[in-house]
Amino acid sequence: MDTTSTLPASPAGPEAGLPDSGPTPVKVWDRFVRFFHWSLVSCVLLNQFVLEAGETAHTWTGYLASALVLARIVWGFIGSRHARFADFFPTPQRLRAHWQALRAGEKPRHLGHNPFGALMMLALMGLVLALGVTGFLQGTDAFWGEEWLQDLHEGLANTLLAAAGLHALAALVMSKLERVRLVRAMVTGIKEFH
Numbered sequence: 001m002d003t004t005s006t007l008p009a010s011p012a013g014p015e016a017g018l019p020d021s022g023p024t025p026v027k028v029w030d031r032f033v034r035f036f037h038w039s040l041v042s043c044v045l046l047n048q049f050v051l052e053a054g055e056t057a058h059t060w061t062g063y064l065a066s067a068l069v070l071a072r073i074v075w076g077f078i079g080s081r082h083a084r085f086a087d088f089f090p091t092p093q094r095l096r097a098h099w100q101a102l103r104a105g106e107k108p109r110h111l112g113h114n115p116f117g118a119l120m121m122l123a124l125m126g127l128v129l130a131l132g133v134t135g136f137l138q139g140t141d142a143f144w145g146e147e148w149l150q151d152l153h154e155g156l157a158n159t160l161l162a163a164a165g166l167h168a169l170a171a172l173v174m175s176k177l178e179r180v181r182l183v184r185a186m187v188t189g190i191k192e193f194h
Contacts, residue, residue, distance in 0.1 A: 023192040028111055028185060030080040036072045037186055040065055040128065041164075048161055059135065066132030069125045082112035090119040109178050109193065117174070120167050127160040 029037075043065035051058040076085040094115040101108040108114065113121060134153040137143045175182045179194040 023194050025190045025192050026111060027189055028082050028191045029189040030083055031189070032075055032079060033072075033083050034186060034189055036068055036075070040068050043068065044128075044160065044164060048157060059139070062132055062135045065128050069128045069132075072125065088113040088115070088118040090115040090122070095119065107177050107179075109180065111191065114174065117167075117170070120163065120170065124160065124163055124167060127156055127163060131156050131160065 043061050047053075047058055047061050047065070051061060075083050078084075081087055088110070098108055098115040110117075131153060134149060134156060138146070138149055138153060143149050171182045174180075180191050182191075185191040
């Protein structure tokens with residue numbers, strides 16, 4: 001059974017259950033989710049654009065990013081309602097229903113992550129963990145100087161950067177479609193449904 005928090009959408013009028021007198025603020029993202037998000041963004045940007053690959057600071061920033069992802073995975077089981085995987089895990093049924101709604105011209109709204117946003121979030125977290133593992137392995141005796149591992153690590157980093165860019169673009173597009181300031185919500189924790 002699908003128990004995601006979805007607000008019904010009406011293409012021609014205000015959302016059911018929401019007053020049409022103005023924006024409806026809803027607390028969605030807790031402090032840990034917001035801290036995780038912006039800390040991970042900082043780690044990725046630092047390692048991609050500021051710190052030199054192979055330097056100690058780059059290595060420890062990568063470990064910090066991996067630790068953040070591991071903490072977020074734990075929070076996905078014990079955290080607040082919309083932080084929990086059960087609230088947004090992108091099952092095939094949820095992905096299909098969301099895609100069909102978009103194709104039909106509907107504007108499905110979700111209190112937490114929509115299914116495609118959830119899929120991207122999990123992909124980004126997986127990429128960060130893969131980067132952490134490949135980065136760690138490069139420093140071991142068994143894999144020291146292995147060019148294929150360096151190439152894999154670099155390829156994962158480039159894939160992460162492209163996926164993060166797509167994630168940011170999708171957040172802006174969905175903000176327009178859903179009439180919700182998604183970036184602002186990740187700063188304040190509050191979604192304002194218009």
